[in-house]
Amino acid sequence: MTSEKEMIVVSETHWDREWYLPFQEYRAKLVILVDKLLKILEENPKFTNFTFDGQTVVLEDYLEVKPESEPLLRKYITEKRISVGPWYVLPDEFLVSGEALVRNLMLGHEIGRSFGRVMRAGYIPDPFGHIAQLPQILKGFNINSVLFMRGMDDSFENLGLNLEFIWDSPGKVTSVLAIFLKYGYGSVAKLSSHKAGGIYKAALRSIKRVQRKMLNRSASTVLVLNNGSDHDEVQAFLPEVIENWNSSPELGEFKLVQNDFEYYIEKLRSQDLQLKRYEGEFRGARYHYLLSGVFSARMWIKQLNAECQMLLENWAEPTAAFSWLLGENYPRDYLWAGWKWLLRNHPHDSICGCSIDEVHRDMRTRFSWAKQIADEITKESMYAIYNRIQLKPSPKRAIPFLVFNSLPWDRTDIAHLEVSVPGKSHDDLNFQFELIDSSNNVVPYQLKRILDLPRLTTSNSSCYRLSFLAKNIPACGFEVFRLIPKQVDLPTEQNIKSNQLENEFYLITVHEDGTFSITDKELQKTYQKVGIIEDCGDWGDEYDFSPPVNPDADLKITNENVKAEIAMYESGPAKKTIRIKYNL
Structure with missing residues (x-):
């Protein structure tokens, strides 16, 4: 164990791919930065x-136009003169899935190693808070440290x-060495380039001021200084500043060296430190803005992200694995292409919805491409599985189809076909089929006409969405259902109240103003006035x-005391939907 006094200054930039400028404009600035850096x-x-903000996507962005x-x-990454990774992008941790965080690190490592x-x-300085499980995720990649700025609350005091402290994951399953960047991820950014008598006196004073602050709260004699902030270019004179410091004994005993965050962590761990411990997430804003309003900004972004994550994690990857077990090729690179488009929407300024409109218009395209890739992989994988299933003989003219369950537990849920x-029809009389399961049990279903026709359909036809409750679909398995042409009377329900939804768990009653009450039958508790809409001024x-x-x-617009148009939009054995319309 050592107790040497050392300050590691990390030349770096905090690189947002898109924010108050769109991606292509920032990339033009990135090219200038990297060209200067290489020179x-x-x-x-x-x-x-020089450290690239813990990311590797910058390599792809730059080399796409400067191969x-x-x-x-x-050469310089191998020689450790440029440091990249461990992340692909610096994500917001609360708005993406745990699997997405893991894939982010996997991709960052793969690119960095290459x-x-x-x-x-x-290193993950700027996301708006940190999840409690981050130590576990990092330890899974043999990373035993975390350096962060935002999220600290009163716990610090x-x-x-x-x-420096030990951050325990929930239940103390594992822990990492945590470094709170209390004085920012640009603690010595933008050092003055002014020289007086061959000495960078202003820059040295800036470093000394930050050093004094850090020593008041540091448990170590090894400190880290960040020479760079948002989109900062390289300060080429930094080695001269370091030489000035190290040749000025009046500045103290601390040696100043230029290196990266990994070197800093190694130096810190070489000291015999007795550090205090913390367990839990970081959602505070005592020292730096948390900006939690972004969690509901542009909700369409959060919804599309959840859909794409679900398609990749719960459909494309599992079905591709199942078809691979049956002899098909595994679409590894195709899946990673989908993940890449999705992960490029996960930087905090992107997924949080806090950038300019043009940035978020670009995000729609990436979400669309990720979804298209996930859909195509799922479709092809399901076809491969279906073609290997030996179906029992079906009744004449019966149409078999499969309901898949990609989850690792038995499942009962609504299925749609x-x-x-x-034939053209304005009602459901031309749909005459009976639905049966693999045990020849009749399965009740409901129909809904599809007015927006799918891309692939036959001319002079009617399209429907058939919904039914698929029961006990086995884990990672399927159930065979059949549609048999037969004249049937679709089930109708008597005494339907157009303002009520009810099952064995809940009773929901919609009131005249469109608000509703929810009764939890198990808890025997009713929640009133749910669904109030309010629009007000926002500065x-x-x-x-x-x-x-x-x-x-301020003019406040709400749906309270406004008569709403309430109608049963859909009702059947699988589900019920009430439509509420306002004119506010």
Whole structure:
């Protein structure tokens, strides 16, 4: 164990791919930055390291337009003069799935290794808070540290934490060395380039000020300084500043060195530190803005992201694995292509919905491509599985189809089947089929006409969505159902109340103004006035809601005491839907 006094200054940039400018404009700035960086590294061997914000996507973004620079990048990454990873992008942790975080790190490691080296430090400075499980996820990649800025609450004072502490995962399953970047991820960014008598006196004063602050709360004699912030270019004179510091004994005993976050963590771990511990998530804003309003900004982004994650995680990958077990090729690269398009929407300024409109229009395209890839992989995998199933003989003219369950437990849920039948009709009389399961039990179903016809349909036909309750579909398995042409009377329900939904668990009653009450039958508790809509003034931005300065002059629009148009939109043995319309 050592107790040497050392300050590691990390030359870096915090690189948002898109934010108040769209991606392509930021990429143009990235090309300028990297071109300058490569020139500095080539001309000045004393410039020992530059760190790319814990990401690897910047390599792809740059090399897509400057492929001729790839050999140089590989050379400097291998030599540890450029540090990349461990992430692909720096994500928001609360708005993406746990699996997406794992895939993010997997891709970051794969790209970093392909270039020669992955920085093994959990650098994730700017996301708006951190999940409690992050230590477990990082440890799964043999990363034993995390460096973060946002999210610290009163625990820092109440527990008497230092800038360095042990962060335990829930239940103390594992832990990592945590570094709270209390003074920001740009603590010594934008150092003055002014020289007086050959000395960078202003830059040295800036470093000294930050050092004093850190020593007040540090448990170590090894400190880290971030020389870079949002979209900052390289400060080529940094090695001279370091030489000035190390040749000025009046500045103290601390040696100043230029390196990356992995080097800092290794130095820190070489000390015999008795650190305090913390368990839980980081959702506080005592020291840095948390900006939690972004969790509901542009909800369509969150919805599309959830849909794409579900398709990749619960359908495309499992069905591809099942078909591979049956002899098909596994579409590894195709799946990763889908994940890449999705992960490029996970940086905090993207998924949080707090960028300019043009940025989020671009996100729609990435979501669409991720969904298309997931859908196609799922479809092809299901076809491969279906073609290997030996179905029992069916009654004449029966139409067999499968209901898949990609989850690892038995499942009962609503299944939907879109069907097209010959003939045009304004009612459901031309749909005459009986639905049976593999045990020849008749399964009740309901129909809904599809007015927006699917892309592939026969001419002069009617399209329907058939919905039914598929019961006890086996884990990672399927059930065979058949449609048998037969004249049937679709079930009708008597005494349907157009303002009520009820099953064995809940009773929902919609009131005249469109608000509704929910009765939990098990708890015997009723929640009133659910579903109030309110639109009011907002002087804030896409990060935070701020009420008008004069709330008395604000016009509030709500659905309270407004008569709504309430109708039963769909009712049957599988599901019921009430439609509520307002004119506010």
